[in-house]
Amino acid sequence: MRLAKVIVDVPTMQTNDPYTYLVPDELSDKIQKGMRVIVPFGNGSRKIQGIIADVDNDGEFDGKLKKIEGILDLEPVLNPELLSLSKWMSKKTYAFQISCILTMLPSVMRAKYQKQLVLNSDDVDDDILKLFDGSTVIDFDVDKLPNDIVRKIIQARKKRQVVIKYKVQDNAKAKKIYALSSKISTDEAKHELENIRKNSKNLIKILQYIISHPGESIAQRKLAKDYDISESSIKTAIQKNWFKRFLQEEYRNPYKQTVKRNYPLKLNDDQANAVNTISDSIEKENDQVYLLEGVTGSGKTEVYLQTIQRALKMGKTALMLVPEISLTPQMVKRVKGRFGDRVAMLHSGLSSGEKYDEWRRIENGEADVVVGARSAIFAPLDNIGVIIMDEEHESSYKQDDAPRYHTRDVAKWRANYHNCPLVLGSATPSLESRARATKGVYTLIRLPHRINNQSLPEVRIIDMKEQMKENGQEDFSNELLAAINNRLQKHEQVVLMLNRRGYSSFVMCRNCGFVLHCPNCDISLTLHMDSRTMKCHYCGHEEPIPNKCRNCGSKKIRYYGTGTQKVQQQLQRLVPNARILRMDVDTTRRKGSHERLLQRFGNGDADILLGTQMIAKGLDFPNVTLVGVLNADTSLDLPDFRSSERTFDLLTQVSGRAGRAEKSGLVYVQTFNPDNYAIQLSKKQDYELFYRKEMSIRHETNYPPYFFTVKITASDVNESKAAAKMFEIAKILKAKLSQQAIMLGPSPSSILKLKNKYYYQIIIKYKHEPNMDECLEYILNHYQKDAQKGLYVNIDPDPLNFM
Numbered sequence: 001m002r003l004a005k006v007i008v009d010v011p012t013m014q015t016n017d018p019y020t021y022l023v024p025d026e027l028s029d030k031i032q033k034g035m036r037v038i039v040p041f042g043n044g045s046r047k048i049q050g051i052i053a054d055v056d057n058d059g060e061f062d063g064k065l066k067k068i069e070g071i072l073d074l075e076p077v078l079n080p081e082l083l084s085l086s087k088w089m090s091k092k093t094y095a096f097q098i099s100c101i102l103t104m105l106p107s108v109m110r111a112k113y114q115k116q117l118v119l120n121s122d123d124v125d126d127d128i129l130k131l132f133d134g135s136t137v138i139d140f141d142v143d144k145l146p147n148d149i150v151r152k153i154i155q156a157r158k159k160r161q162v163v164i165k166y167k168v169q170d171n172a173k174a175k176k177i178y179a180l181s182s183k184i185s186t187d188e189a190k191h192e193l194e195n196i197r198k199n200s201k202n203l204i205k206i207l208q209y210i211i212s213h214p215g216e217s218i219a220q221r222k223l224a225k226d227y228d229i230s231e232s233s234i235k236t237a238i239q240k241n242w243f244k245r246f247l248q249e250e251y252r253n254p255y256k257q258t259v260k261r262n263y264p265l266k267l268n269d270d271q272a273n274a275v276n277t278i279s280d281s282i283e284k285e286n287d288q289v290y291l292l293e294g295v296t297g298s299g300k301t302e303v304y305l306q307t308i309q310r311a312l313k314m315g316k317t318a319l320m321l322v323p324e325i326s327l328t329p330q331m332v333k334r335v336k337g338r339f340g341d342r343v344a345m346l347h348s349g350l351s352s353g354e355k356y357d358e359w360r361r362i363e364n365g366e367a368d369v370v371v372g373a374r375s376a377i378f379a380p381l382d383n384i385g386v387i388i389m390d391e392e393h394e395s396s397y398k399q400d401d402a403p404r405y406h407t408r409d410v411a412k413w414r415a416n417y418h419n420c421p422l423v424l425g426s427a428t429p430s431l432e433s434r435a436r437a438t439k440g441v442y443t444l445i446r447l448p449h450r451i452n453n454q455s456l457p458e459v460r461i462i463d464m465k466e467q468m469k470e471n472g473q474e475d476f477s478n479e480l481l482a483a484i485n486n487r488l489q490k491h492e493q494v495v496l497m498l499n500r501r502g503y504s505s506f507v508m509c510r511n512c513g514f515v516l517h518c519p520n521c522d523i524s525l526t527l528h529m530d531s532r533t534m535k536c537h538y539c540g541h542e543e544p545i546p547n548k549c550r551n552c553g554s555k556k557i558r559y560y561g562t563g564t565q566k567v568q569q570q571l572q573r574l575v576p577n578a579r580i581l582r583m584d585v586d587t588t589r590r591k592g593s594h595e596r597l598l599q600r601f602g603n604g605d606a607d608i609l610l611g612t613q614m615i616a617k618g619l620d621f622p623n624v625t626l627v628g629v630l631n632a633d634t635s636l637d638l639p640d641f642r643s644s645e646r647t648f649d650l651l652t653q654v655s656g657r658a659g660r661a662e663k664s665g666l667v668y669v670q671t672f673n674p675d676n677y678a679i680q681l682s683k684k685q686d687y688e689l690f691y692r693k694e695m696s697i698r699h700e701t702n703y704p705p706y707f708f709t710v711k712i713t714a715s716d717v718n719e720s721k722a723a724a725k726m727f728e729i730a731k732i733l734k735a736k737l738s739q740q741a742i743m744l745g746p747s748p749s750s751i752l753k754l755k756n757k758y759y760y761q762i763i764i765k766y767k768h769e770p771n772m773d774e775c776l777e778y779i780l781n782h783y784q785k786d787a788q789k790g791l792y793v794n795i796d797p798d799p800l801n802f803m
Ligand SMILES: Nc1ncnc2c1ncn2[C@@H]1O[C@H](COP(=O)(O)OP(=O)(O)OP(=O)(O)O)[C@@H](O)[C@H]1O
Pocket: 265, 266, 267, 268, 271, 294, 295, 296, 297, 298, 299, 300, 301, 302, 427, 451, 617, 618, 619, 620, 656, 660
């Protein structure tokens, strides 16, 4: 018997192990490991998508087996490497293997399930007959039908007058275009040319094309455009049997404009040392992890590019990861300009069709350099020579939802699989990585100087408490304003950052202190001037801006917190002749707008770039000599042990935008907490000093990297149920773990209520807990039955925040 093990698209514990199916004879020679298939599942007529994990040519099975219904792919979509990676990831992140697999594949490969209604007999209620409107099969969307019809359908189904069927819809479709190949020989074409009327200009052009391109095929659109031939003449040519017309696959090309070619720069000694050291590992095929700690503007990107080049020369491929936010047009140009069409880009700016095409180019071996954000770590590259993670400290490398993987861990797994080095680059490495480098687990490579030996910009801290007294302004100090005016005179450029993490503009009553909250979530609503509404950033709830207080009726309502839009207006009043560009989620929503804004700034069409965190990273503009951080505090206030580290990182990154070329830079950091150590140390921009200080604090307080952590969360619409579950889990943990494990909680999560659900959590800090895995798996298995009732338990290993 030919059997196949199939991982089915039903994310539950019972289905986490592959199911065995019978391979029918007609599919026997097509089925391969890693293909998507359609299989029946459960008792009814339900059909779902699955992935073949294994094929057994002469298997044995007692009992009745279901048959595989059909295949969705002609070739495997998951190679053996990615298949075993998904298995490892499932264990490591306490997620279902099918969730891991679907995370790895382009989203279009996730089949949609469409319920269908099939008419079995004409002897059925008139309303139902009307619904079918002459056909015998229709799509069945319960939500779209009125209740009384649904009731009638349920009755009809009981009598077997109608049946419900499931259709698996594959959304992975290649784009097809018409192409032409000549059906006549060159001689025949020459003969036609002699007999054709002289004024049939278009047909003459077509025959000349056929004569000069024997045996070639061409896209119909291209023939019309490049040779200036009318579509109707092409149709005539097809009718005359000169051409055969057929459908051809085409890749959607997300980068239509041609990128200017750029060439390797002559490396300085530190850079050359870095490239040589890493390349040595590529050649020797050892999976060493390198931590490239280079100050801002030290030329890390050039090190990446030349390392990639070495890998390509050795006939290998390369994978480079960057945080979504720094996948700027500048970065794209640098990589595309260096490696051209060999580069595939994967990021959230692409449509799902474009992503699928880039993915297939990689899969087909047409691209051997892949650049992308988090999920690009799953790019189906073969023969990887080097994996690079830029800004490795960035929190966006950890996925928030299941599977809660950290890109760094997956990168290490793949580096180990391919026997290739992994390069972690940053000006402010995560404490975890830097600590491993101290221990010798990673190899530390440093780039301590800026290119051209330009010094790091001077950083001045401004106490806003004093400033408020002086000029009553809470956003702009006198010093910063003076410096801005000075740059305007010198025709130099300014970058201003408004730190908005965990802080947005909300509405507060000055009379009673009432703040407008989302009715579904436990957080304040955010003011949006463009749509003139209050919005919830979590659930999307929207309502009009109030003009009087809902609590006390007072009209003394004030907007608190600073939105970029409001700051822009204020700044424009303070420096009337400055040309200001604003960059935030609102101005970059449309495709390409991010790029256009940066282009304008780069061309010198604006003096000031005002933006959110989005401008802190990666920008490289030589004429920027002043950077201002308007509010450094907001990320300090978060209830999270990493808030100092985040603040230090952010301030260092944004400071690094100033003085990157010949002219030196200056940075102003405005804060209400001038004595905070993270702010003080960012003044020195001394990462090593910050590292030592922060490590001693983590040591005292038993936090990572000295301790491991895991977060367990329970959620339910009923608050007491979520809490009770957490206390139950706490008991299990106490019984199974050692005395050394430290438990924080159970406690409500800091955003207690989200999308109408309550969240309770426990955080465990531990050093050595041999039982931990087993214990967490026990909890996962145990809660399964609750999920159907709406009570969810989640496990987050190495959580990025404790909120
Ligand atoms: N060897 C070199 N010779 C001349 N210019 C160089 C060299 N290496 C890099 N540069 C230039 O120096 C500038 C800064 O380099 P790059 O952007 O790679 O720094 P970085 O370390 O990635 O910075 P950040 O972390 O701040 O983004 C760029 O304009 C780059 O083209």
